[in-house]
Amino acid sequence: MxxxxxxxxxxxxxxxxxxxxxxxxxxxxxxxxxxxxxxxxxxxxxxxxxxxxxxxxxxxxxxxxxxxxxxxxxxxxxxxxxxxxxxxxxxxxxxxxxxxxxxxxxxxxxxxxxxxxxxxxxxxxxxxxxxxxxxxxxxxxxxxxxxxxxxxxxxxxxxxxxxxxxxxxxxxxxxxxxxxxxxxxxxxxxxxxxxxxxxxxxxxxxxxxxxxxxxxxxxxxxxxxxxxxxxxxxxxxxxxxxxQPHFDLSDADFLASLARRPQTAADLAAVLHLPEEEVAKRLHFLQQQGRVRATHHEKQVFYQTVSA
Ligand code: SF4
The missing domain is CATH 3.20.20.70 (Aldolase class I)
Incomplete structure (x- = not known):
């Protein structure tokens, strides 16, 4: 997508x-x-x-x-x-x-x-x-x-x-x-x-x-x-x-977390302590840049880091 x-x-x-x-x-x-x-x-x-x-x-x-x-x-x-x-x-x-x-x-x-x-x-x-x-x-x-x-x-x-x-x-x-x-x-x-x-x-x-x-x-x-x-x-x-400073939207945090296992936006929001809406937007940008890919499974969308 x-x-x-x-x-x-x-x-x-x-x-x-x-x-x-x-x-x-x-x-x-x-x-x-x-x-x-x-x-x-x-x-x-x-x-x-x-x-x-x-x-x-x-x-x-x-x-x-x-x-x-x-x-x-x-x-x-x-x-x-x-x-x-x-x-x-x-x-x-x-x-x-x-x-x-x-x-x-x-x-x-x-x-x-x-x-x-x-x-x-x-x-x-x-x-x-x-x-x-x-x-x-x-x-x-x-x-x-x-x-x-x-x-x-x-x-x-x-x-x-x-x-x-x-x-x-x-x-x-x-x-x-x-x-x-x-x-x-x-x-x-x-x-x-x-x-x-x-x-x-x-x-x-x-x-x-x-x-x-x-x-x-x-x-x-x-x-x-x-x-x-x-x-x-x-x-x-x-x-x-x-x-606050903890509201850190660095790409590295997202990519590191997604490199470990595929996660939904909700999973990642919980892990990074960020609002799900923000996480979804950042995931979308990373996807547009080809750094993250999305797959559908059991009516959910999972995101995963694309290896370099
Ligand atoms: S997308 Fe455009 S209108 Fe919306 S907040 Fe950003 S600059 Fe303003």
Missing amino acids: NYLFGPVASRRLGLSLGVDLIPPKTCPLDCIYCEVGRTTVKTLERREYIPAAAIIAELRAYFAGANPEPDYVTLAGSGEPTLHSGLGQIIAKLKELTKAPIAVLTNGVLLIDPQVRREISQADVILPSLDAVTPELFQKINRPVAGVTAETLIAGLKALRQEYLGQIWLEILLLQGLNDTPAELARLKAVLADLRPDEIHLNTAVRPVVENYAMAVSPEALATAAAFLGPNARVIASWTHPQ
Whole structure:
């Protein structure tokens, strides 16, 4: 499997089968907190970054095989999935292949494009992000490609809400000393009243970040912000594994552990004391680099180091 990862236990989506539509690290933003790393291709260009036929072939094989039925199929990527010009085609095919609901994780930047909204609207849940409303803060946190502003992002989100009948779960990632001030939270709240997301998910930089000034807010600050934003706001940050030195995502640790015996993402997460979602992502990257291979056995996915 080159483009599928998991299924893995996800905080929000239960057992989630990930579909990676975009190669690392292609995105219209270069967020200071991005857990995937620095953006190397900052673009708004939609194209078939990975052949849609290859992704569909993997999905077909997955659902034809004796594999676990996921709670959600989640379109994501090592960047922004709406950049893939085959997004609509892939969601339509997924609807034929599985009854599992389809979720799309997006930064929301391309929602200003009516064609993107048409394509993504086939999904059951859309999880966009909005970290800041103040133009300077948006620039500072999300570092967009030229032409993208907080205003265009909000306009796209507003148009989506007007047209889309499915669930919108909007994520806000709060950073200490940046968008966590009472003034910015009040501005966000005013915009959210217009955007009417079904849920508001509050997160912070609990994972490795790109810039060391992207600092997590406290659990108390998140809880206070959630209470301020209203009854549909909740904290999704996982504090089980805070941003500490033991949160070591070195490839060597993964490869050494997998060289000893094939393991599932859950096995490895337990061994390395890391969240399973993180482990699955890293395994996916190592797989893309040809350093790890995945095999299916008894409805589980096992990973093993490829010997040099
Ligand atoms: S939008 Fe997502 S993938 Fe893109 S830089 Fe920000 S956090 Fe990373």
